[in-house]
Amino acid sequence: MSKGEKRPFTGLVEGDRRKEWRRRLVNPPVERASTILFDSVAELTGSRPGLGEYRYGLQGTATHWALAEALTELEPGAAGTALYSSGLAAITGALTAVLSAGDELLVTDSVYGPTRKFCETILKRCGATTRYYDPMIGAGIAELIGENTRAILLESPGSQTMEIQDVPGVCAVARERAVVTLLDNTWATPLLFPAIAAGVDITILAATKYVGGHADVMIGAATATAEHYPRLQTTAWDLGHALSPDDAWLGSRGLRTMGVRLKQHEASALKVARWLKEQPQVGLVLHPALPDCPGHELWKRDFRGSSGLFSFELRGADDAARAEFVESLRLFGIGYSWGGYESLALPVDPVRTVSRPPANNLVRLHIGLEDPDDLIEDLADAFAELG
Ligand SMILES: Cc1ncc(COP(=O)(O)O)c(C=O)c1O
Numbered sequence: 001m002s003k004g005e006k007r008p009f010t011g012l013v014e015g016d017r018r019k020e021w022r023r024r025l026v027n028p029p030v031e032r033a034s035t036i037l038f039d040s041v042a043e044l045t046g047s048r049p050g051l052g053e054y055r056y057g058l059q060g061t062a063t064h065w066a067l068a069e070a071l072t073e074l075e076p077g078a079a080g081t082a083l084y085s086s087g088l089a090a091i092t093g094a095l096t097a098v099l100s101a102g103d104e105l106l107v108t109d110s111v112y113g114p115t116r117k118f119c120e121t122i123l124k125r126c127g128a129t130t131r132y133y134d135p136m137i138g139a140g141i142a143e144l145i146g147e148n149t150r151a152i153l154l155e156s157p158g159s160q161t162m163e164i165q166d167v168p169g170v171c172a173v174a175r176e177r178a179v180v181t182l183l184d185n186t187w188a189t190p191l192l193f194p195a196i197a198a199g200v201d202i203t204i205l206a207a208t209k210y211v212g213g214h215a216d217v218m219i220g221a222a223t224a225t226a227e228h229y230p231r232l233q234t235t236a237w238d239l240g241h242a243l244s245p246d247d248a249w250l251g252s253r254g255l256r257t258m259g260v261r262l263k264q265h266e267a268s269a270l271k272v273a274r275w276l277k278e279q280p281q282v283g284l285v286l287h288p289a290l291p292d293c294p295g296h297e298l299w300k301r302d303f304r305g306s307s308g309l310f311s312f313e314l315r316g317a318d319d320a321a322r323a324e325f326v327e328s329l330r331l332f333g334i335g336y337s338w339g340g341y342e343s344l345a346l347p348v349d350p351v352r353t354v355s356r357p358p359a360n361n362l363v364r365l366h367i368g369l370e371d372p373d374d375l376i377e378d379l380a381d382a383f384a385e386l387g
Contacts, residue, residue, distance in 0.1 A: 009259045010190050014257045015070030016252055020052075021062035031061035050247040051080070051239065052285060061240045063245040065167050067252045071205070071221050075192040076197045078225035082236040082289040083219065083243040087186060087206020090220025091322055092118050095153065095249040096369050097235035098180050100230075101127030108165065109355045110158025112184060116351065120301035134355040136294055138166035142173045147178070154200075156193075157295070159338075160364060161357045162286040162311055164295025167302065171199030180228065186210075186339075190366060192305045201228050204284060209339025210307065213254040213261055217339075228263075240368045261341070261369065265308030267377070269367035276312050276378050281383050283313030294358050308367040309338050311348060313359040321386060322347045328385050331370055338366035343375055 006014060022028040034057035039043035040118050049059035055165045056353070060083070068081040084090040095118070099105060107119055109132040119130035134248050135146055135158060156165040167183060174181045185195045186206040195203035206212060207219035220243075224232045273287040285294045287310035290301040299306070299324060326334060332345035344366040367375065 006073070007347060011073050012255055012257075012259050015255070015382075016066030016075050018066070018069070021066050026282055028062050028249075028252065030245050032245050033057045033061050037296075038314065043087040057241065058242050060243075060248075061245060062091045063252075064243060064248045067248045067255070068221070070252065070255055071190075071207075071211075071223055074194070075203060075223050076194055077225065078196045078203075078223045078229075080229040080230075080233060081221050082233045082241070083221055083245075084236065084241045084250065085220065085243050086205070086218045087104065087208050087220040088114050089241060090204045090206070090222045091115050091153075091182075091184060092122070093220070093236050093239060093241055094182055094204055094232060095119075095123065095151070095221040096239065097232045098151045098202070099123065099126075099128045102148060102149070102243070104146060104148040105130045106133050106141065106149060106152040107131070108133060108135045108153065108155050109352050110161050110163050110350070111153065111155050113153075113351060115153070118320045132354045135161075135163040135165050137170075139173050141170050142177070145173070145177050145179055149179055150224055151180040151182060153182045153184070156287050157293075157299075158185055158348045158350075159187060159309065160311060160362065161359075162288055162293050162308040163358065164288050164293065164299045164302075166295075166298055167193075167195070167200065168198045170202075170222035175199065184377075187307055187309055188303060189258065189262065189307070191259060192307065193303050196223065196225060196314045198302065201225055206339075207251050207254075208337060210258055210262060211251050211254050211373075212339070213258060214250075214340055215337065217241060217254075217340060219247055219251045219252040228308050262305070262307055264369055265367060266306050268369070268372035269306065269308040269310060269365075271372040272342070272365065272367050272375055272379070273310055273312075276379070279383060281315050281317075281386060283315045283361075286311040286313075286358060286362070292358075307339075309364065310367075311362045311364045314361050317361065317386060319347070322363065325382050325386050328382045329378050330381075331375055332365065340366075341369045343370055348386060
């Protein structure tokens with residue numbers, strides 16, 4: 001680390017607090033605007049969109065620039081960040097920036113369901129085709145790259161089946177073949193896996209999860225290298241993507257504590273996962289930091305830690321019993337999303353087209369900031385009810 005470079009935790013605190021944006025306040029304030037007023041027609045027509053350049057609400061205010069700049073600074077090697085109104089919008093916006101009719105996209109078979117749906121519907125209608133690959137393919141991806149392959153979309157770990165991919169290996173092959181790489185890095189965040197430094201061209205966060213951290217906001221972010229950022233950002237504006245300033249502000253607020261929250265999510269999730277591993281009703285525990293998880297060795301090689309989301313295989317229970325198990329938990333909510341301070345549980349049934357999930361009959365847990373011993377007690381009671 002060179003002198004003057006901020007360590008990640010300092011970056012979280014200092015990242016988006018330029019004096020000219022926050023003035024005398026600790027936090028940059030919420031600046032709400034559609035219209036920006038100029039002193040002359042020449043000033044208006046001469047204005048250019050960009051960080052720190054007031055132009056029109058779509059191109060953001062200091063509230064947005066602060067969040068975008070902080071996220072960029074967390075990714076060594078990145079040139080800029082485009083913000084969106086959800087994580088899914090960031091994924092579809094980034095894909096739209098990269099792909100044209102006639103292109104082929106390679107997508108991990110472990111991908112987040114709504115991303116797969118976008119590829120199969122809107123992307124298909126626009127003339128780009130999608131081919132899925134086994135998340136454990138690694139450098140073998142070279143064999144799938146054809147004349148029309150334009151981009152690869154990775155997600156590591158997959159948010160249901162948790163396979164860790166060889167992201168540096170796939171990116172190295174892609175770069176040699178002039179194929180653009182995009183990564184859904186929501187589980188790790190740049191704190192646990194700085195993606196651009198690992199060779200990714202565009203890294204995407206559903207900031208709804210750990211950046212927001214409180215289950216009360218939806219935000220997407222895509223951070224890119226100098227080669228890809230201008231087109232990424234321009235496409236987002238051309239599509240009319242706008243994040244509300246209130247939500248951008250909540251993102252910045254969440255970011256301050258993301259480091260300490262992640263440490264607690266990590267410690268508690270590991271405690272629960274290790275306990276689950278000992279239970280007779282549990283088969284595989286798919287947590288990247290545990291050996292059952294496909295890609296565990298890659299996690300050890302590439303990641304700086306783990307977060308709070310993982311899955312486990314519930315043995316000998318049919319769908320109805322699995323639902324009853326989840327419903328009998330008192331401290332775990334039943335609902336979509338994750339990354340908030342509260343624990344969640346959900347039965348998940350991964351959709352696959354070219355590979356098999358590592359296990360079936362999965363329950364996905366998000367371990368929140370409750371005392372992990374209380375969560376373990378709750379799970380133990382639910383297992384006892386299961387019989
Ligand atoms: C891995 C992953 N990526 C992207 C998203 C989409 O984020 P959002 O809910 O903000 O659209 C989710 C949401 O659950 C997710 O789990």
